[in-house]
Amino acid sequence: MKEAKIKIRNVSFYYGTKLALNTVSLDIYANQVTAFIGPSGCGKSTFLRTLNRMNDLIPNVKITGEIIIDDVNIYDRQIDVVNLRKKIGMVFQKSNPFAKSIYENVAYGPKINGIHNKKVLEEIVETSLKRAAIWDEVKDRLHDSALGLSGGQQQRLCIARTLAVNPEIILMDEPASALDPISTSKIEELIFQLKELYTIIIVTHNMQQAARVSEMTAFFYIGELIEYGKTKKIFTNPEKKQTEDYITGRFG
Amino acid sequence: MKKWTNKLTGGIMVGTTALSVVIIIAIIVVMFVVIIIGGKEQISWKFLTSFPEDGMTKGGIFPAIFGTALMVLLMSVAAVPFGTITAIYLTEYAHENSFLSKCIRFAVKTLAMVPSIIFGLFGLGFFIKFVGDGMDHAFLGGHLKWGQPNILWASLTMALLTLPVVIVSVEEAIHTVPGSLREASLALGATKWQTIRKVVLPGARSGILTGTILAVSRGAGEVAPILFTGAAYYLATLPHSVSDQFMSLGYHIYIMSTQSTNVDQTLPIQFATTLVLLMLTFILNFTAVIIRARLRRTPK
Amino acid sequence: MKVASEGDATFVFEKSVEMDNEPTNFEEPKEKLIPQDKGEELTSDKKTRGLVRGTYRFTADSLKKKVRLSEFISEKVITGVAFLTITIIVLIFLFVFRETLPLFRQHSQKVTTTAQVQEQYGSDEGAGRNAGNQEVYGITKDSITSADNSRETIEPGNNEGRVIFPDKATFKGLWGKEWMPVSDKPRYGLMPLILGTFKISILAILFAAPLAILAALFSAAFSPKWLREIIKPAIELLAGFPSVVIGFFALMVMASVFQNFFGYSTRLNAFVGGIAMALAAIPIIFTMTEDVMTAVPESYKEASLALGASKWQTAFYVTLPAATPGIFAAILLGIGRIFGETMIALMATGNAALISMNPFESVRTLSATIGAEMAEVVFGDTHYSVLFLIGSLLFIFTFALNAFAEFYVKGKMVARFQGRIA
Ligand SMILES: Nc1ncnc2c1ncn2[C@@H]1O[C@H](COP(=O)(O)OP(=O)(O)OP(=O)(O)O)[C@@H](O)[C@H]1O
Ligand SMILES: [Mg+2]
Numbered sequence: 001m002k003e004a005k006i007k008i009r010n011v012s013f014y015y016g017t018k019l020a021l022n023t024v025s026l027d028i029y030a031n032q033v034t035a036f037i038g039p040s041g042c043g044k045s046t047f048l049r050t051l052n053r054m055n056d057l058i059p060n061v062k063i064t065g066e067i068i069i070d071d072v073n074i075y076d077r078q079i080d081v082v083n084l085r086k087k088i089g090m091v092f093q094k095s096n097p098f099a100k101s102i103y104e105n106v107a108y109g110p111k112i113n114g115i116h117n118k119k120v121l122e123e124i125v126e127t128s129l130k131r132a133a134i135w136d137e138v139k140d141r142l143h144d145s146a147l148g149l150s151g152g153q154q155q156r157l158c159i160a161r162t163l164a165v166n167p168e169i170i171l172m173d174e175p176a177s178a179l180d181p182i183s184t185s186k187i188e189e190l191i192f193q194l195k196e197l198y199t200i201i202i203v204t205h206n207m208q209q210a211a212r213v214s215e216m217t218a219f220f221y222i223g224e225l226i227e228y229g230k231t232k233k234i235f236t237n238p239e240k241k242q243t244e245d246y247i248t249g250r251f252g
Numbered sequence: 253m254k255k256w257t258n259k260l261t262g263g264i265m266v267g268t269t270a271l272s273v274v275i276i277i278a279i280i281v282v283m284f285v286v287i288i289i290g291g292k293e294q295i296s297w298k299f300l301t302s303f304p305e306d307g308m309t310k311g312g313i314f315p316a317i318f319g320t321a322l323m324v325l326l327m328s329v330a331a332v333p334f335g336t337i338t339a340i341y342l343t344e345y346a347h348e349n350s351f352l353s354k355c356i357r358f359a360v361k362t363l364a365m366v367p368s369i370i371f372g373l374f375g376l377g378f379f380i381k382f383v384g385d386g387m388d389h390a391f392l393g394g395h396l397k398w399g400q401p402n403i404l405w406a407s408l409t410m411a412l413l414t415l416p417v418v419i420v421s422v423e424e425a426i427h428t429v430p431g432s433l434r435e436a437s438l439a440l441g442a443t444k445w446q447t448i449r450k451v452v453l454p455g456a457r458s459g460i461l462t463g464t465i466l467a468v469s470r471g472a473g474e475v476a477p478i479l480f481t482g483a484a485y486y487l488a489t490l491p492h493s494v495s496d497q498f499m500s501l502g503y504h505i506y507i508m509s510t511q512s513t514n515v516d517q518t519l520p521i522q523f524a525t526t527l528v529l530l531m532l533t534f535i536l537n538f539t540a541v542i543i544r545a546r547l548r549r550t551p552k
Numbered sequence: 553m554k555v556a557s558e559g560d561a562t563f564v565f566e567k568s569v570e571m572d573n574e575p576t577n578f579e580e581p582k583e584k585l586i587p588q589d590k591g592e593e594l595t596s597d598k599k600t601r602g603l604v605r606g607t608y609r610f611t612a613d614s615l616k617k618k619v620r621l622s623e624f625i626s627e628k629v630i631t632g633v634a635f636l637t638i639t640i641i642v643l644i645f646l647f648v649f650r651e652t653l654p655l656f657r658q659h660s661q662k663v664t665t666t667a668q669v670q671e672q673y674g675s676d677e678g679a680g681r682n683a684g685n686q687e688v689y690g691i692t693k694d695s696i697t698s699a700d701n702s703r704e705t706i707e708p709g710n711n712e713g714r715v716i717f718p719d720k721a722t723f724k725g726l727w728g729k730e731w732m733p734v735s736d737k738p739r740y741g742l743m744p745l746i747l748g749t750f751k752i753s754i755l756a757i758l759f760a761a762p763l764a765i766l767a768a769l770f771s772a773a774f775s776p777k778w779l780r781e782i783i784k785p786a787i788e789l790l791a792g793f794p795s796v797v798i799g800f801f802a803l804m805v806m807a808s809v810f811q812n813f814f815g816y817s818t819r820l821n822a823f824v825g826g827i828a829m830a831l832a833a834i835p836i837i838f839t840m841t842e843d844v845m846t847a848v849p850e851s852y853k854e855a856s857l858a859l860g861a862s863k864w865q866t867a868f869y870v871t872l873p874a875a876t877p878g879i880f881a882a883i884l885l886g887i888g889r890i891f892g893e894t895m896i897a898l899m900a901t902g903n904a905a906l907i908s909m910n911p912f913e914s915v916r917t918l919s920a921t922i923g924a925e926m927a928e929v930v931f932g933d934t935h936y937s938v939l940f941l942i943g944s945l946l947f948i949f950t951f952a953l954n955a956f957a958e959f960y961v962k963g964k965m966v967a968r969f970q971g972r973i974a
Contacts, residue, residue, distance in 0.1 A: 052439060054435065054439060057435070057438065059347060082441055082442075082443050083441065085438065085439055085440070085441040086440070087441075089440070090439035092432060092435065092436065092439075096430070096432040096436045098433060098436070098437075099455065108437070108442075109440040109441065112441070112443075112446045113441070158436070161436075162440065165441055
């Protein structure tokens, strides 16, 4: 097994005094899809958001432990959070395109990075939209408002927007939970393709989805990592009773 | 039996409260109607575009309209950026419960409550006597230029008065910008300031507009702050520079109805001026209400 | 179907891309990075340049903290500007108060002799308020008394014992019952102004508060939603009436109508002014009362309705009591507005500084006094300073009112709601 891309070591997370993650440790590998599953409120989103330090925005939170990506502890004081987030993209549960045109949505990231050359921007927009498998649907109306797209299209646009910043790792928090089955399968297909280029971590409530798209699966329960391993193993032969109960739908 | 008295009391309660609403609205309607009837004869294009004549007993009110417009323009230039930035601080930078943000909020509320005449005193004591005199002594060797009432000082005084209006409107609008958009921007590696500039402020545009309109409407109608900071009784010419005095609609109404030698003869002019001012503020307020209602209706 | 196995797909590329530093990288990638066997969307990448995938590694170096000047400056500037609002409040107090200082200074010096005072009289007879008069501030209480005595011997016409020294305001003088700043022998008694202000405020609030609160009760508790959405903006329209317009209406219309109706003799009086000021206060009280009433938790009302109480009983026994602190605050804010209202007072009250309990007599309020007289005073003289003193009093009063409404009442409101829920 090759070296892990992200090494999480004994991470605990507190909202105020409330413990939301309890000494979680796991390794995440490059160019794979890693799925986080678990019942609602078990801390999946919290954990995901520690990886690009989005939780820094919430007042009164505390994190202990280490998260090491490649060579560097991302909670090191010397780390620039803004640049870190450029390298770790995030797709949210509810699609959240800006109230701008489709083009402007995708070009947003490159622009704030100082790219203003029109030709370059156009290329980035096109490439990103293609990679997000939405180019054909929007290529004729790039300058229409993004809010006019369907929910599934909006979500793929948000993925394109994330890709346009050229991240290494993409975090997805239930990216398909608000979508219809067809849009969902499109997103799944997309995730499957994107992992060739990116390291993907996805939170999902949908067991089949986790089984379909991921190589590795982590099962969380009330802030603890219960079991982590190859998806096939977790779904066919889990080691822990809680995991089995959850997967077979006995609770959660 | 009991039910019957109950119903009666209820009827009386609902009746009295409804009557109160009717009385208030009736007062508003009566004021409108009386002022419209009193002023509509006098209003004409000529009235709006010509200078007063014969010791202000005849002619139009153009300089007062012009002065009011110029004053609210200067006022907005000062109050809108200032108020917007303060609102940004309160919503984006301040920690909700920090001492500083509580102080600022309290200061904004106080500012909204300070009697307008106090702003006039402050304008006189600070802008004219402190800043203006200071400038005259520092740059003009004591030659009197800035140390006296003028449109600049009046506008700045008015800007302080309308500041809370802008702050409150912009703050409200910024709150309607969903947190998920801020997160999206930050997750793309935008800095806080980039997020504010490119996502938050564009989302709050209509709020800034409403705030500006409300501030203009308020500033156009206030008289007390400009009584001794720049408004003039009568000027034969329009102000040429910001160090000139100016005529204003509100002050014109006040002067004409209380100090002029011939109150009765100029009554139509007074009503017409009042009508112009009322319509101006009414239209502005109405626009702001509509924009705001639309803003509130848009789903978050 | 594609089968993914762990650890495949490692690409080695010529150049890693760091968007921050080298945006031009997007223009001339040496290699195409998309694997051949990908789906259609991805292979079409080949035709375009940009978004080159490379062997980026997260390193301490590439993620080193950057100093962003614009970020730093914008934060400091924004904080600074926001802080200015506090500064303005402080400045308002300082500069309004500063102009009253000459009044206080006269107590700290004890120089002037009676002879000088006498001398000063001579020049003071006519339009005595000029810069030269400043000297006279150095008068002690004793000399004032003697001056008063001497003055009385000179001019027997002015024989009121409480009359203070010409153009002087001692603090005793400020308690006087006469406000006659422009006369041979100026008197700066604030009593009539303070009483007049209170009189008109009481009149106005007696009219405004019940009307506004009842209307708010209707809007919040009884009216259907569609009606409420008409009533609220309609009444708030009143807030948009400039006070000079209300003043003008009171002066030209209300005054005559009321006079004909009640048949009193003074056309402009406290009653007319009070009603006109009530018009300015009504929207303030209405809006705030309505807001607190709608803020009363729905669960309270439902609980009451579930117990079989009717709509009005719920409104009267549940909504109204729960909203009491907020209504109280609303009334305080209304009083604050009335207290400081200048233009209506100037135009509709008659402006005579009388001490009288009769609502149909003229009054002169504190703020109207400032508005009417400031334009005519000489900068720096006693009259000027006294007007600023009145301003300071008004400012302190409204500040205290606001602080009280803000902290005391709001605290109570919160405690009440939370206390019941908990
Ligand atoms: N901002 C916050 N402040 C305080 N507590 C929070 C906050 N966000 C989440 N929590 C709490 O932390 C715990 C974990 O929340 P989290 O959102 O990570 O769960 P989740 O596994 O993502 O749930 P879901 O599947 O419903 O999205 C929950 O108990 C939640 O109530
Ligand atoms: Mg979640």
